[in-house]
Amino acid sequence: MDSFLIHGGTPLYGDVQIGGSKNAVLPIMAATLLTAETCVIRRVPDLSDVRFMVKILESLGAEVHFAGGTLTIRASAIQGFGDYELIRKMRGSICILGPLVARLQTATVSLPGGCIIGTRPIDLHLKGLAALGAKLTIDSGYIRAEAPRLKGAIIFLGGRAGPTVLGTANILMAATLADGVTLIESAACEPEVVDLANFLSSMGAKISGIGSPTLTVTGVEELHGTDHEVIGDRIEAGTFAAAAAATGGEVVLHGARPEHLTAVLDKLHEAGVRAERTQGALTIKAGSALRPVDVTTMPYPGFPTDMQAQLMTLMCLASGTSVITERIFESRFMHAAELMRLGADISIEGPSAIVKGGRPLSGAPVMASDLRASAALVIAGLAGRGDTRVNRVYHLDRGYEKMEEKLRRLGAKIERVDGE
Ligand code: UD1
Numbered sequence: 001m002d003s004f005l006i007h008g009g010t011p012l013y014g015d016v017q018i019g020g021s022k023n024a025v026l027p028i029m030a031a032t033l034l035t036a037e038t039c040v041i042r043r044v045p046d047l048s049d050v051r052f053m054v055k056i057l058e059s060l061g062a063e064v065h066f067a068g069g070t071l072t073i074r075a076s077a078i079q080g081f082g083d084y085e086l087i088r089k090m091r092g093s094i095c096i097l098g099p100l101v102a103r104l105q106t107a108t109v110s111l112p113g114g115c116i117i118g119t120r121p122i123d124l125h126l127k128g129l130a131a132l133g134a135k136l137t138i139d140s141g142y143i144r145a146e147a148p149r150l151k152g153a154i155i156f157l158g159g160r161a162g163p164t165v166l167g168t169a170n171i172l173m174a175a176t177l178a179d180g181v182t183l184i185e186s187a188a189c190e191p192e193v194v195d196l197a198n199f200l201s202s203m204g205a206k207i208s209g210i211g212s213p214t215l216t217v218t219g220v221e222e223l224h225g226t227d228h229e230v231i232g233d234r235i236e237a238g239t240f241a242a243a244a245a246a247t248g249g250e251v252v253l254h255g256a257r258p259e260h261l262t263a264v265l266d267k268l269h270e271a272g273v274r275a276e277r278t279q280g281a282l283t284i285k286a287g288s289a290l291r292p293v294d295v296t297t298m299p300y301p302g303f304p305t306d307m308q309a310q311l312m313t314l315m316c317l318a319s320g321t322s323v324i325t326e327r328i329f330e331s332r333f334m335h336a337a338e339l340m341r342l343g344a345d346i347s348i349e350g351p352s353a354i355v356k357g358g359r360p361l362s363g364a365p366v367m368a369s370d371l372r373a374s375a376a377l378v379i380a381g382l383a384g385r386g387d388t389r390v391n392r393v394y395h396l397d398r399g400y401e402k403m404e405e406k407l408r409r410l411g412a413k414i415e416r417v418d419g420e
Contacts, residue, residue, distance in 0.1 A: 001391070001392055001393075001394060001419055002393050002394065002397075002416050002417070002419060003389050003390060003391045003392070003393060003416070003417050003418070003419025004378060004381070004389070004390040004393050004396075004404060004414055004415070004416060004417075005387065005388075005389050005414070005415050005416075005417050006363070006378065006381035006382055006387065006388045006389075006390065006412070006413065006414045007363075007386070007387055007413035007414075008361075008363060008381050008382055008383060008384040008385055008386060008387075008388060008413075009383075009384070009385055009386075010247065010382070010411055010412060010413055011247045011248045011249035011250075011286070011411070012243055012244050012247045012249035012250075012251050012382070012407070012410040012411055012412060013249050013250055013251065013410060013411055014251065014252070014409060014410045014411065015251070015252045015254060015281075015409075016240050016251055016252070016253055016254065016406050016409070016410060017254050017255055017406075018232045018233055018236050018237045018240070018253055018254065018255040018256040019043070019045040019232070019233055019236060019255070019401045020042075020043035020044050020045050020069070020229075020230035020231070020232065020233060021045075021191075021192055021195065021230055021231050021232060021233040021234065021235075021236075022045060022047055022049055022050070022233060022235075022398075022399050023092075023165070023190075023192040023233075023235070023306075024191070024192040024195040024196065024230050024231050024233075025041065025044050025045070025050060025053075025071075025230045026049060026050070026053055026090075026092040026093075026095070027092070027095045027166065027169040027170075027173070027192070027196045028041055028195065028196055028199045028228065028230065029041065029050075029053045029054075029057060029071065029073065030053075030057075030093075030095045030096045030098075030099050030169075030173065031099060031173050031196060031199055031200055031203070032057070032062065032073040032075055033057070033060065033062065033075045033078060033096060033099040033100060033103060034099045034102060034103055034173060034176060034177060034200075034203065034223045035075065035203060035222065035223040035224055035225055036074075036075065036076040036077075037074070037076075037224050037225030038072060038073070038074045038225045039072075039073050039074075039203070039225050039226055039227075039228070040070060040071070040072050040225075040226070040227040040228070041070070041071040041072075041073070041199075041228055041229075042069065042070050042227070042228065042229040042230065043069055043229045043230045043232075044066070044069050044070065044071045044230060045069075045233065045401040046066075046069070046401050047397065047398060047399060047400070047401055048394070048397045048398050049090055049092065049398045049399065050066075050071075051066075052086070052089055052090045052093070053090070053092070053093065054066055054071075055086060056082065056086050056087070056090075056093050056096060057073060057075065057096075059082075059083060059086055060075070060078045060079060060080070060082070060096070060100070061075070061077050061078040061079050062074065062075040062078055063075075063076075074225075078100075078103070078104070079104075080100040080101070080104040080106055080107035080108060080109075081107075081108050081109075082096055082097070082100070082107070082108070082109035083110060084110035084141060084142075086110075087109060087111075087112055088110060088112065090112075091112045091120060091166075092166060093112065094109070094112050094122055094166060094170065095166050095169050095170045095173070096109060097109045097125065097129070097143065097145060097170060098125075098128075098129065098169075098170035098171060098172075098173040098174035099173045099174065100145075101129065101134055101146070101147060101150070101174060102150055102173065102174045102175075102176070102177040102178065103177065105146065105147060105148055105149070106144070106145070106146045106147075107144070107145050108142050108143070108144045108145075109142065109143055109145075110141060110142055110143075111138070111141055111142065111143060120329070122167070123159075124157055124159050124164045124167040125164070125166070125167045125170045125171070126143070127155070127157075128155050128157055128167060128170065128171035128174070128184075129145055129150075129170070129171065129174060131153040131154075131155045132150040132151060132152070132153055132155070132171070132174055132175065132178055132182065133147050133149075133150050133151040133153070133178075134146065134147040134150060134174075135147065149178070149179050150174055150175070150177065150178035150179065150219075151178055151179050151180055152175065152178050152179060152180030152181045152182040152217070152218075152219055153182055153183075154182075154183045154185070155171060155182065155183065155184050155185065156185045156186055157171065157184055157185065157187060157188075158185070158186030161299075161329075162186075162298070162299040163186050163187060163188040163189070163213065163299050164188060165188045165190050165192065165193060167188075168184065168188040168193050168215070169188075169192075169193060169196050171184055172184065172187070172193070172196065172197060172207070172215060172217065173196075173200065175217040175219060176200055176205040176206075176207070176217060176219060176220065176223060177219055177220065177221075177222070177223065178217070178219040179219055180218075180219055181216065181218050181219070182215075182216070182217040182219070183214065183215070183216055183217075184214070184215040184216075184217070185213065185214055186213055187209075187212070187213050187214065187215045188299060188300070189211055189212065189213060189299070189300050189301065190299070190300040191231055191234060191257070191260045191300070192231070194210055194211045194231075195230060195231045197210040197211075197215070198210065198228070199226065199228045200223070202226040202227075202228055203223040203224055203225070203226045204220055204222075204223045204224050205217065205220060205223060206218040206219075206220060231257065231260070232255045232256045232257055232260075233256075234256065234257065234260040234261050234264075234304075235306045235307060235372070235399070236256075236399075236400060237253050237255075237256030237261060237282070238261060238264045238306075238307045238310065239307070239310050239372075239375045239379070239400070240253055240284075240406070241253065241261075241264065241265075241268060241273075241275070241282075241284040242268075242307070242310040242311065242313065242314050242379055243310075243378075243379045243382055243407070243410075244273075244284045244285075244286060244410075245268060245271070245273040245284060245290065245314055246286075246290075246313060246314050246317055246379050246380075246382065246383040247286070247383050247412075248286045249286060249410070249411075250283065250284065250285045250286065251283070251284050251410060252278075252281050252282070252283045252284075253281060253282045253283075253284065254280070254281050256282055258275075258277050258282050261282075262301060263298075263301055263302055263303040263304070264303065264304070264307055267293050267295055267303060267311065268284070270291065270293045271290050271291050271292075271293045271314060271315075271318060272287035272288070272289060272290055272291045272318075273285070273287055273290070274286075274287060289318075289319065290314060290315075290317050290318035290319070290357070291318055291319075291320065292315060292318045292319070292320035292321055292322035292355070292357055293315070293318075293322055294323045294324070294325075295308070295311055295323075295324050295325070296325040296327055297325070297326050297327050297328050298327060298328070299328070305326065305327075305328040305332065306372050307372070308324060308326055308332065308372070309332075309335045309372045309373045309375065310372065310375055310376050310379055311324065312324055312335065312336065312339065312346070312353060312355060312376060313335075313339060313376045313377075313379045313380045313383070314379070315355040315357050316339055316342075316344040316345075316346070316355055316357050316359070316361060316380065317357060317358070317361070317383055318357040318358065319357060320356075320357060320358065321354065321355065321356050321357070322354075322355045322357060323352050323353070323354055323355075324353045324355060325351050325352045325353075326351050326353075327351065330351070332370075333348050333353055334369035334370060334373050335369065335372075335373035335376045335377060336348060336353055338367060338368075338369070338373070338377055339361075339376065339377070339380055341364045341365075341366055342361040342362060342363070342364050342366065342377075342380050342381075342384055342388065343359055343360060343361050343362050343384075344357075344359065344361060344380075345357075345359055360384070360385060361380050361383060361384030361385070362384055362385045362386050363381065363384055363385060363386030363387040363388040363389075364388060364389075365388075365389040365391065366380075366381075366388065366389070366390055367390075367391050367392055368390055368391060368392045368393060368395045368396065369392075369395070370395055371395050371396065371398050371399045371400075372399075373395070374390060374395045374396040375396065375400065375403075377390045378390055378396070378403070378407075378414075381414075382407070382412055382414070389417075389419065391419050392419075393416070393419075404416050
């Protein structure tokens with residue numbers, strides 16, 4: 001398993017190109033199962049999660065070609081069985097269920113496994129499919145969904161923690177081929193859901209209310225092939241912004257959409273970090289000192305849970321106390337214990353982390369526990385003194401394309417080595 005070896009203390013300076021969004025491309029890949037025609041998807045990041053999804057689509061019978069950031073997928077003859085060995089590796093793969101049952105009238109897909117950041121149930125996905133008329137049975141770890149043809153319905157998809165991103169994607173995809181009109185209430189408004197809805201519209205789907213909590217879908221008989229460019233990854237952009245701020249540097253982000261980053265930029269501003277929009281780019285400039293800020297994660301357009309860990313690293317460097325409250329996933333504070341190994345003072349009280357910042361971070365070996373936690377540890381290593389070894393960076397490779405190369409181009413002293 002690879003590790004990153006980081007020699008900290010160098011401010012990051014320069015330009016960085018933000019890649020296509022991981023969380024947008026995964027459901028878009030699943031959506032290609034809705035048509036027998038060829039779909040072309042551009043600006044696709046080369047990530048291990050994308051490679052997993054390619055394997056899943058191939059196991060269903062789709063022909064997939066992936067080169068130079070472009071995916072060409074033709075799902076002309078497919079079967080509807082999603083094997084446990086593939087599905088368990090990536091939770092996002094659950095969003096093949098909706099398209100498969102809509103296209104094939106029957107699908108059997110493994111239940112996804114647990115996850116380090118919480119139990120992550122799929123009850124809302126199943127509630128939505130049942131409302132569309134699918135008969136669902138769960139047996140030996142598999143969900144079997146059957147429906148001669150799905151039927152439009154009024155569906156409330158809000159859960160305990162608000163809307164569900166992949167649940168909305170799953171039901172939206174299924175509804176495009178249903179008979180009649182589907183109203184999805186409390187739909188997720190994340191830019192990645194918007195990108196999926198735009199992709200589906202370009203395939204011939206009839207969707208209104210895109211970007212709002214109420215999506216109206218009028219089912220069509222069939223969808224056709226399309227050509228689509230994926231939006232920039234707002235979480236990758238936010239991560240590089242946090243790295244620039246933590247190291248006291250100045251970084252120009254290219255290919256990110258500032259309008260998708262409003263909540264993150266607002267908190268950075270409160271923390272004393274400057275952000276300027278300049279001709280299609282976004283410049284992030286560290287201020288003279290970081291200030292503590294309180295933040296609560298929320299569904300979009302609120303502060304994203306996928307930026308919570310990176311913000312925590314930043315708050316370890318700000319003089320004073322900040323309170324970070326996680327409202328989307330329970331147990332998403334695994335990074336706190338590792339940050340404490342670097343010298344941070346953090347205590348967890350229920351859904352909140354109390355960060356007493358301002359103590360210098362100093363290098364140590366740390367263990368990455370999930371994707372965004374790993375990013376937080378890399379930022380801490382870059383900002384701290386001495387050498388930090390971040391083990392198990394395969395978590396990072398799931399969601400950041402060539403992170404160490406991009407950071408090196410900004411002046412970071414980071415290398416990939418064989419590790420534990
Ligand atoms: C997606 C993102 C993930 C991000 C998360 C929240 C992808 C591939 N992953 O995950 O990076 O952190 O959105 O922005 O896009 N819930 C239920 N029942 C369900 C489904 C979800 O109770 O059936 C709960 C979850 O446990 C959680 C909350 O709803 O508390 C939000 O989860 P959800 O939006 O579904 O996350 P994902 O779509 O899995």
